[in-house]
Amino acid sequence: MFYLLLSLFFNVVIFIAFKLFPKYEADTNTIIVVNYFIAATLSFIYVSDSIELASITKASWLPIAICLGFIFYISFLIISMTIQKIGLSIGSLFPKMSMIFSILFAFIVYGENISILRWVGIMLAVLGIILLLYPGKDQGLELEKNLRKHWPLPLLALIGSGIIEILLFVVEKESGSGMANVEFLCFLFLTAGFVGIIISVFRKNLNFKFKEIALGFALGIINFYSIYFLLFALSANIDASIVFPFLNIGIIVCGIIIGLIAFNEKLSSLKIFGVSLSVLAVVLILTT
Numbered sequence: 001m002f003y004l005l006l007s008l009f010f011n012v013v014i015f016i017a018f019k020l021f022p023k024y025e026a027d028t029n030t031i032i033v034v035n036y037f038i039a040a041t042l043s044f045i046y047v048s049d050s051i052e053l054a055s056i057t058k059a060s061w062l063p064i065a066i067c068l069g070f071i072f073y074i075s076f077l078i079i080s081m082t083i084q085k086i087g088l089s090i091g092s093l094f095p096k097m098s099m100i101f102s103i104l105f106a107f108i109v110y111g112e113n114i115s116i117l118r119w120v121g122i123m124l125a126v127l128g129i130i131l132l133l134y135p136g137k138d139q140g141l142e143l144e145k146n147l148r149k150h151w152p153l154p155l156l157a158l159i160g161s162g163i164i165e166i167l168l169f170v171v172e173k174e175s176g177s178g179m180a181n182v183e184f185l186c187f188l189f190l191t192a193g194f195v196g197i198i199i200s201v202f203r204k205n206l207n208f209k210f211k212e213i214a215l216g217f218a219l220g221i222i223n224f225y226s227i228y229f230l231l232f233a234l235s236a237n238i239d240a241s242i243v244f245p246f247l248n249i250g251i252i253v254c255g256i257i258i259g260l261i262a263f264n265e266k267l268s269s270l271k272i273f274g275v276s277l278s279v280l281a282v283v284l285i286l287t288t
Contacts, residue, residue, distance in 0.1 A: 001233075003229045003230075003232040003233040004229070004230075004233040004243060004246060004247065006225070006229040007225075007226055007227075007229040007230040007232075007233060007247060008246070008247055008250045008251065008254070010222050010223075010225050010226035010229065011226045011247065011251050012092075012250075012251060012254045012255065012258070013222050013226075014219065014222055014223060014226060015079075015083060015088060015091065015092045015251070015255055016088070016258065017215075017218075017219055017222070018079065018080040018083040018084060018091070019083050019084065019088050019091075019263060021080070021084070021215065022084050024211070024215075026211050026212055026215050027205070027206075027207040027212050028077070028080050028081075028084070029077060029196070029200055029205055029206070029207075030200070030205075030206050030207045030208060030209075030212040030213075030216065031212050031215045031216040031219055032073065032076050032077055032080065032196060032216070032219070033073075033193055033196035033197055033200060033206065033216065034193075034208075034212065034213055034215075034216025034217060034219075034220065035076075035216045035217075035219040035220040035223055036072075036073065036189045036190070036192040036193035036196060036220065036223075037189075037190070037193040037216075037220065038216065038217050038219075038220025038221060038223075038224070039185075039189040039220045039221075039223045039224040040186055040187075040189035040190040040193060041220075042220070042221065042224040042225075042228075043182055043183075043185045043186035043189055043224065044186050046182055046228075047182045047183050047186060059183075059184075061171045061184055062187070064167050064170060064171050065171075065184055065187045065188045065191060066191050067167060068164060068167050068168070068188050068191070068192075069187075069188050069189075069190070069191025069192040069193075069194070069195055070191070070192070070195045071160060071163055071164055071167070072164065072188060072189075072191075072192040073192040073193075073195045073196045073199070074160060075095075075157065075160035075161055075163075075164060076192075078153060078156045078157045078160055079091060079095055079157045079160075079161075081150075081153055082094065082150075082153040082154050082157045085146055085149075085150045085153060086143065086146045086147055086150055086153060086154065087143050087146065087259050087263065087265040088255050088256075088258055088259035088262075088263055088265060089143075089255060089256045089259030089260060089265050089267065089275070090132065090143070090147065090154055090259075091154070091157070091255070092251055092252060092254075092255025092256065092259070093132070093154075093252050093255065093256065093275065093278055094129075094132075094154040094155075094157045094158045094161075095157050095158065095160075095161040096161075096248045096251055096252050096282065097125050097128070097129065097158060097278060097281070097282065098158055098159075098160075098161035098162035098164070098165050099165060099248070099282070099285055099286070100122050100125050100126070100162070100281075100285065101159075101162030101163070101165060101166055102162070102165035102166050102168075102169045103118065103122065103285065104122070105166045105169065106169060110173065117284050118284065118285050120284055121280075121281045121282070121283075121284030121285035122281070122285065123281075124277050124278075124280055124281035124284065125277075125278060125281035125282070125285065127274075127277055128274045128275070128277035128278030128281055129155075129158070129274075129278070130274075131270055131271070131273060131274030131277065132147075132154070132271060132274040132275070132278065133147070133151050133154070133155065134270065134274075141266050141267070141268055142265075142266070143265050143266060143267060143271070144268055144271070147271075171184070182231075185227065189224075230243070230247065244286060248282055248286060249279070249282055249283060249286065252278075252279060252282060253279070256275060256279075
């Protein structure tokens with residue numbers, strides 16, 4: 001349970017870090033690029049004794065890892081923008097609701113069963129998303145103003161995270177590899193870093209100053225260990241049906257509480273209802 005709590009802690013720290021970067025006038029894009037190279041380096045350190053380049057080039061997961069590297073970079077960037085421009089409460093909620101995509105994909109493509117309560121959870125999740133994106137009437141709340149102005153961001157964060165979950169699900173189903181394969185993670189992180197550099201060079205928005213490198217280094221360590229301790233929790237005979245509900249619900253609840261208390265993110269009654277439906281939906285989907 002200790003490793004699971006550590007994974008939850010590091011995941012929440014990532015979201016908080018995204019919220020704080022603008023306060024220190026740090027370039028989030030550069031930090032994310034550096035972060036992926038640090039995470040890849042740490043992954044390589046852990047598998048350097050057993051890694052075989054020939055086996056990686058022949059691995060069935062290689063094409064999906066390349067696609068995931070691209071999507072990881074874009075999604076991480078969108079999630080950071082969602083948190084910075086709208087708020088931590090909304091920014092931590094939408095990516096974690098992406099599980100509805102992988103569940104529906106498993107049902108349609110692989111014929112996996114979905115319980116009645118999960119169907120209820122999926123419908124509540126959709127309703128919650130609609131309520132959260134619906135433009136509120138309370139003009140005095142900063143979060144409502146930000147949502148009306150930047151509403152595509154949480155939707156894109158949701159879609160990006162959904163695509164990631166589907167591709168990881170396919171890798172797990174077809175090759176038995178995935179997040180538990182550190183070689184796969186190493187290649188994924190490395191691809192995300194190179195994709196970030198290529199896109200950033202074309203956009204001319206890389207800023208390799210000491211502040212960005214230092215923060216990217218720190219974020220890379222946090223990002224790697226958020227996954228590393230998750231793998232430890234799974235290897236410690238904690239059932240996945242406990243690990244993933246605890247982690248997802250924990251991130252959502254912590255993100256909302258920290259956003260409300262630490263960053264004074266006030267929600268309208270409609271958004272509070274939408275958040276409540278979304279949390280209930282996540283609980284139903286992950287625990288039934």
